[in-house]
Amino acid sequence: MKQQSRLTTVLVFLVPQILSLIIEEYNVDDLRATEMLYTSELYKCLEDEQTKLWHLSANALFELFQEELQTGKITYPEEA
Numbered sequence: 001m002k003q004q005s006r007l008t009t010v011l012v013f014l015v016p017q018i019l020s021l022i023i024e025e026y027n028v029d030d031l032r033a034t035e036m037l038y039t040s041e042l043y044k045c046l047e048d049e050q051t052k053l054w055h056l057s058a059n060a061l062f063e064l065f066q067e068e069l070q071t072g073k074i075t076y077p078e079e080a
Helices: 003-026 030-038 041-047 058-071
Strands: none
Touching: 003 030, 003 041, 003 058, 030 041, 041 058
């Protein structure tokens, strides 16, 4: 399986989990949660296979998302 195809497959599972966490934490609807995630720097980096962020759990990615919202920056873990 090609790297990009593998990344796409992983994102299909990760994104809905992250969206559920956003909906629950921020009390927003699906559309707003999707907009929040897809316009984030975290999502741009998540789409880049070379960052290896897709190796992280949905919860770990959600924590990075929250950090970005609160500080405007993301502290990437060393293992990513």
